[in-house]
Amino acid sequence: MYENIFSSLIDALLLVSRDHRIFLSNPAAWELFRLSRGSLDGLPIADLLLEPAEVERRIESTLASGESYRDLECLVHAGAEGRTFPAGLTISPLQGEGGDCLGAIVMVKDLSLLKELEEGSRQKSNLSAAEGLALRMAHEIRNPLGGIRGSAQLLSQELENPAHREYLDVVIAEVDRINRMVAQMMQLTRPTGPAFEETNIHKVLADIILLEKDNLARHKNRVEQIYDPSLPPIDADADQLKQVFLNLIKNAVEASGKKGRIQIITRVNSGYGIKLLPQATPRQGVVVEIIDSGAGMDEAALKNLFTPFYTTKKKGSGLGLAISLKIVENHGGKIKVTSEKGLGTTVQVLLPLRQR
Ligand SMILES: Nc1ncnc2c1ncn2[C@@H]1O[C@H](COP(=O)(O)OP(=O)(O)O)[C@@H](O)[C@H]1O
Ligand SMILES: [Mg+2]
Numbered sequence: 001m002y003e004n005i006f007s008s009l010i011d012a013l014l015l016v017s018r019d020h021r022i023f024l025s026n027p028a029a030w031e032l033f034r035l036s037r038g039s040l041d042g043l044p045i046a047d048l049l050l051e052p053a054e055v056e057r058r059i060e061s062t063l064a065s066g067e068s069y070r071d072l073e074c075l076v077h078a079g080a081e082g083r084t085f086p087a088g089l090t091i092s093p094l095q096g097e098g099g100d101c102l103g104a105i106v107m108v109k110d111l112s113l114l115k116e117l118e119e120g121s122r123q124k125s126n127l128s129a130a131e132g133l134a135l136r137m138a139h140e141i142r143n144p145l146g147g148i149r150g151s152a153q154l155l156s157q158e159l160e161n162p163a164h165r166e167y168l169d170v171v172i173a174e175v176d177r178i179n180r181m182v183a184q185m186m187q188l189t190r191p192t193g194p195a196f197e198e199t200n201i202h203k204v205l206a207d208i209i210l211l212e213k214d215n216l217a218r219h220k221n222r223v224e225q226i227y228d229p230s231l232p233p234i235d236a237d238a239d240q241l242k243q244v245f246l247n248l249i250k251n252a253v254e255a256s257g258k259k260g261r262i263q264i265i266t267r268v269n270s271g272y273g274i275k276l277l278p279q280a281t282p283r284q285g286v287v288v289e290i291i292d293s294g295a296g297m298d299e300a301a302l303k304n305l306f307t308p309f310y311t312t313k314k315k316g317s318g319l320g321l322a323i324s325l326k327i328v329e330n331h332g333g334k335i336k337v338t339s340e341k342g343l344g345t346t347v348q349v350l351l352p353l354r355q356r
Pocket of ligand 2: 247250253320321
């Protein structure tokens with residue numbers, strides 16, 4: 001019966017003699033350490049541990065005083081491939097018939113999955129509770145939207161009266177708007193890292209200005225491009241940067257009203273030193289400035305600028321700047337905004353030249 005229990009346990013058990021050598025192990029231990037019973041037999045337990053000192057001290061104390069220890073965290077290596085994983089150890093005395101201490105029972109739990117989950121939840125805890133809720137809702141909202149859109153489309157095909165069809169077009173357009181917003185919201189919380197490649201910032205800006213051509217013309221906004229011809233290519237994800245500058249330029253247009261002036265300035269910044277590591281040398285970077293002579297913002301608005309869902313626009317999402325900041329930070333860069341109510345706004349995007 002005892003033997004059955006011993007070999008049926010799913011946690012690894014090592015029986016250690018007074019000289020800290022393993023003399024018995026269960027199948028869960030062979031599995032966990034990727035070692036056969038034969039190679040575990042006689043092995044000093046220290047050989048399985050990355051930093052054995054603390055565990056050895058506890059075993060010694062167990063042998064001397066009969067004390068137990070629970071959930072000692074340590075790093076363990078297993079198998080010939082040298083896999084290392086975090087483990088939780090419980091050490092208890094192994095008592096003989098006469099009550100004397102024959103050795104120690106060491107139970108080993110693999111904590112790698114638990115640690116991974118912890119890491120995951122720590123990353124997520126960057127999200128506020130409200131954002132987490134918003135993300136869950138976003139998922140829930142998308143499914144019924146598909147159904148609504150599909151039904152509206154079918155119904156629209158059936159209708160004879162074009163006026164009635166127009167109503168359904170409104171339904172479809174509004175559904176699409178919610179869908180876009182929800183997609184943006186999910187992007188904010190999705191942890192996709194940038195795919196870095198050599199990127200020409202002027203090309204990125206040219207693409208966006210082309211994209212926004214109609215919008216700019218409609219507002220009669222004048223765009224001045226003041227570009228540094230010596231601007232080197234940088235390591236960046238061009239698609240993600242397009243999203244950043246598209247939003248910044250849209251914001252500038254939306255703040256400007258009719259006949260506004262928008263300046264887009266690029267330059268190299270050699271003194272741009274964001275220190276990621278204490279010993280890091282100041283990194284060279286590029287600066288892209290987007291200056292508008294629009295409505296500007298007061299102190300309170302400036303404070304809320306990067307808060308998700310903060311918007312002062314009727315059809316705004318309040319996600320543009322939050323997403324932009326996240327993208328720029330993923331590039332190791334920064335966004336600085338200065339603004340004066342009634343005078344205009346300057347947005348500076350600083351991006352490092354190289355990612356390493
Ligand atoms: N260039 C700007 N001038 C004035 N206000 C701005 C400017 N850019 C952003 N803002 C303010 O910040 C808010 C948030 O911007 P953003 O995150 O892009 O969301 P959205 O554009 O959908 O409102 C805007 O609603 C606006 O009040
Ligand atoms: Mg915006």
